[in-house]
Amino acid sequence: MSNPPVEVLVYGLGAIGSFYAFILSCSEEVRLTVVARSNYDAVKANGIKITSGNHGEHHVRPYRVVKSAAEAGQKFDYIVCAHKAIDQSGVPPQIEPGVDAARTTIVIIQNGVGNEEPFRESFPTTTILSCVTWSGVRQPQPGVVTHTKSEDMQIGLYPNKARDSAAETARLTHFASLLATGKTVFQIVPNIQVQRWEKVVWNAAWNPLTTLTLMDSHSWLNSSEGATPMTKKVMKEVIDVARALGVPIEYELIDRLFERILRMPPIGSSMRTDYENGKPIEVDIILGYPPLIKGSS
Numbered sequence: 001m002s003n004p005p006v007e008v009l010v011y012g013l014g015a016i017g018s019f020y021a022f023i024l025s026c027s028e029e030v031r032l033t034v035v036a037r038s039n040y041d042a043v044k045a046n047g048i049k050i051t052s053g054n055h056g057e058h059h060v061r062p063y064r065v066v067k068s069a070a071e072a073g074q075k076f077d078y079i080v081c082a083h084k085a086i087d088q089s090g091v092p093p094q095i096e097p098g099v100d101a102a103r104t105t106i107v108i109i110q111n112g113v114g115n116e117e118p119f120r121e122s123f124p125t126t127t128i129l130s131c132v133t134w135s136g137v138r139q140p141q142p143g144v145v146t147h148t149k150s151e152d153m154q155i156g157l158y159p160n161k162a163r164d165s166a167a168e169t170a171r172l173t174h175f176a177s178l179l180a181t182g183k184t185v186f187q188i189v190p191n192i193q194v195q196r197w198e199k200v201v202w203n204a205a206w207n208p209l210t211t212l213t214l215m216d217s218h219s220w221l222n223s224s225e226g227a228t229p230m231t232k233k234v235m236k237e238v239i240d241v242a243r244a245l246g247v248p249i250e251y252e253l254i255d256r257l258f259e260r261i262l263r264m265p266p267i268g269s270s271m272r273t274d275y276e277n278g279k280p281i282e283v284d285i286i287l288g289y290p291p292l293i294k295g296s297s
C-alpha cells in the first residue's frame, strides 16, 4: 500500500506563495491545496504559470484551489504562510480549521521580525518553521508568476519548549527534503532569528528607500554622495536594536549587504511593488516592530 500524501496548504498565494507552491509541487509525495484571494478565478481556471530564471517554465495545477482554509474541510501536515505580514494576528484564526495541533507544522515565509508570535500564541503546541527568502518573484498578472535568478532561503525552527526537540527537528528535516526535491536553494540554520534580523536590516533600508524615492537600488546609490552613508546609517540603526536584544549580528553585515546589492541587478522591492499596485505595505513588521519589542531601547 502506498503512503498517504503529504497534505500541504499554501496560504497567501501571491508571488512568493506561488513560487514555493511550485517548488513543493515537484515532490510526488505532496498533495497541494492553495488558498487564493484576488487571483482565485485565474488560478482555479488555469492553475499557476511560472517562468523562472533558474527553473524554466512550468504550469502548476494544485489538487484544490479554495477561498479559505475552512472551505478545504481537512487538516494539513504543513501550512505554508506566505501572505503579506500586515494583519499578522488576523491570520491564525483563518488557518485554524486546517490545523491539527499534533500533526500540523506551520511554515512562515515572510520578511520581518516577530512574525511567528501570533501563531505561537494561537497554536502553543504546534511546530513552527521560520523561513527567510531572498528569492525575487513577482505576479504581474493573476496566476502568472515571474521569478528572477535570485534564489536563496534560510530555514530553521522557532523552537517550541512544549514539544520534543527531536520531533521538531524531524519535521524540519522532512520539510527540507521537500524543498530539496524541488531543487530550490536553501540552508537549514541553527538560529533563524539571526537571518531574520539580517534580512530586516536589508529590508528596513531598501524597501522604504526604493518606495519613497521610486528609484531602484543602484539609481538611488548613484543619486548623490549622501546616498550610501544614509543607507548604511539606516542599516546600522537596525543592527543596534538587534544587538540590544542579544541577537548576535556584527556591524560588518553592512559591508556584506552592500557587496550583495552591488552584485545584483538594480532592484525595486516588494514594498515598492505594493505601493505601485495600491496595496497595503508591510510597515510595522519591517520598520515598526523592531523598536517595539519589549526591552529594546
Ligand SMILES: NC(=O)C1=CN([C@@H]2O[C@H](COP(=O)(O)OP(=O)(O)OC[C@H]3O[C@@H](n4cnc5c(N)ncnc54)[C@H](OP(=O)(O)O)[C@@H]3O)[C@@H](O)[C@H]2O)C=CC1
Binding pocket: 011, 012, 013, 014, 015, 016, 017, 036, 037, 038, 039, 082, 083, 084, 085, 086, 087, 088, 091, 109, 110, 111, 112, 133, 134, 135, 136, 137, 138, 139, 270, 282
Ligand atoms: N516578492 C518578493 O520578491 C519577496 C517577498 N518577500 C516577502 O514574502 C511575503 C509575501 O510577499 P509577496 O509574495 O511578494 O506578496 P504578494 O502581494 O505577491 O502576495 C501576498 C498574498 O497574500 C495575500 N494576502 C495579503 N495580505 C494578506 C493578509 N493580511 N491575510 C491573508 N492573505 C493576505 C494576497 O492576497 P491578494 O492577492 O488578495 O492581495 C496575496 O495572495 C512578504 O512578507 C514579502 O515581504 C520576501 C522576499 C522577496
Ligand SMILES: CC(C)(CO)C(=O)C(=O)O
Binding pocket: 111, 133, 134, 135, 136, 137, 203, 206, 207, 267, 268, 269, 270, 271
Ligand atoms: C526580493 C528582495 C530580496 C529585494 O529586496 C526582498 O526581500 C523584497 O523585495 O522585499
